[in-house]
Amino acid sequence: MDPAFARNQNALWIDNQLYNGLVQIDDSLHIKPCIAKKWELSPNGLLYTFHLRRDVYFHDDAQFAAGKGRRATAADFVYSFGRLIDPKVASSGSWIFSDKVKGKESFIALNDTTFQIKLKQPFPPMLSLLTAQYCSVVAREVVEHYGKDFRSHPVGTGPFKFKYWKEGEVLALLKNESYWETGVHGERLPHLDAIRSTFISDKQTAFMEFIKQKLDFFNGIDGSYRDDILTKSGRITSKYRGRFKMYTGPFLNTEYLGILIDTNISIVKQSPLKMLKVRQAINYGINKARMVKYLRNSTGAPGYAGFIPQGMPGYDSTVVHGYHYNPEKAKRLLAEAGFANGKNLPEVVLSTTTSYRDLIEYIQGELQQIGIRTRVELVQGASLRELIAKNGVNFFRASWIADYPDAENYLSVFYGKNKIPFGPNYTGFHNNKFDALFEQAYNIADDRQRFKLYQQMDNLVMQQAPVVILYYDKLVNLYQNNITGYHINAQNLLVLKDVMKK
Secondary structure (H helix, E strand, C coil): CHHHHHHHHHHHHHHHHCCCCCECCCCCEEEEEECCEEEEEEECCCCEEEEECCCCCCCCCCHHHHHCEEECCCCHHHHHHHHHHHCCCCCCCCCHHHCCCCCCCHEEEECEEEEEEEECCCCCCCHHHHHHHHHHHCCCCHHHHHHHHHHHHHCCCEEEEEEEEEEECCCEEEEEECCCCCCCCECCCEEECEEEEECCCHHHHHHHHHHHCCCCEECCCCCCCHHHEEEECCEEECCCCCCCCEEEEEEEEEEEEEECCCCCCCCCCCHHHCCHHHHHHHHHCCCHHHHHHHHHHEEECCCCCCCCCCCCCCCCCCCCCCCCCHHHHHHHHHHHHCHHCCCCCCEEEECCCCHHHHHHHHHHHHHCCCCCCCEEEEHHHHHHHHHHHHHCCEEEEEEEEECCCCCCCHHHCCCCEEECCCCCCCCCCCHHHHHHHHHHHCCCHHHHHHHHHHHHHHHHHHHHEEEEEEEEEEEEECCCEEEEECCCCCCCCCCCCCCCCC
């Protein structure tokens, strides 16, 4: 529960109840004030000045005078952001600022309510970036008292405060009676008196707890029992119709196959995947619509555009052109590459984890039909992530979930300077025109103009096919019928301050 390490969904969801940042997103992913009530950006795009509220207080803790939570000030943001880039802390969120500021001196408190960030170069998505839970405010005296144990003694300014945590079993949060935000009718938030979160690793077991009404909220439906809950068109089956509410919507997550294409890497030199026409044949050879319908019960959208997912501002499938199913064209491209009907084409190894085995075996069958023989290699999740991060696999299944609601986050995966070990360019993609557009976008503050550059970049990636876009994910959230006031957003960020239970 230390926001400096808020890298997975469980942590993000809980941290969003415990902490606040300078800004926050609404359900349409627009930037809204939070602790910062307003802000200005200097004409050169390098200096952000935030004006903070005076009525935001930390939760009560023994480290504060008389045990009462003190007011959060600009100095707290100086400390919190400086902590993110402190190598001694080793925060998984250090990337937020590490390449954007010169050091801790770039965070400035002019007074208690005026906070500044000085950038090395313009970065138009900065406000979007600041909505990340990594950018939550914490209090120096509390963090330094608990040290590494701060993760289990969290103190923030959020709508709920920490009460109890037995790791792997149950977590309890209580209403923050002194919370500063109000609801649409001016009422004090939050509405709930407490939150209990359970940790059930098996999704089917968790769903049965939901059906027994022992859980109020359930997220995501696992493949092992998806057919029991959803029809192939994505609707609730007659067995469960009316027993709960289900909401689906875009989720900023692109599911894809990555292909290592940097021919300077030894394992690429002997791989047929280094050939563009082979990669394009793979893209044309998979029936994504059928895959999404029958393996995902329509909880997703076929990946016909680019790497930027549905739901992201700037997504436009009429402008960005990916690959539709065309097996005849796939076979023709293979023949042009010198592998007519797959003759003389070496077997290709496709690496994945057990949870995606059905998906990858489907793809294996699709590629077999166009003449591409694949061998599926099942790898433990952490091991596969490590192999991908070291350019140790040629062909792999992966996903990219948005860290913040700006398409720059997706395009950074293909920026030349982000090649391993400097960043997340796991395919070794490099294109001079792409890099020039990526850098040009840093100097364009107007969103519409920047989105046009993003779309050009996405098209360049699709033309070179270092990835096979499988589908754009959809969130599936289930609520008991007596729950109201929940939020639905494409980041699938859990927001409980407005929730009411009848």
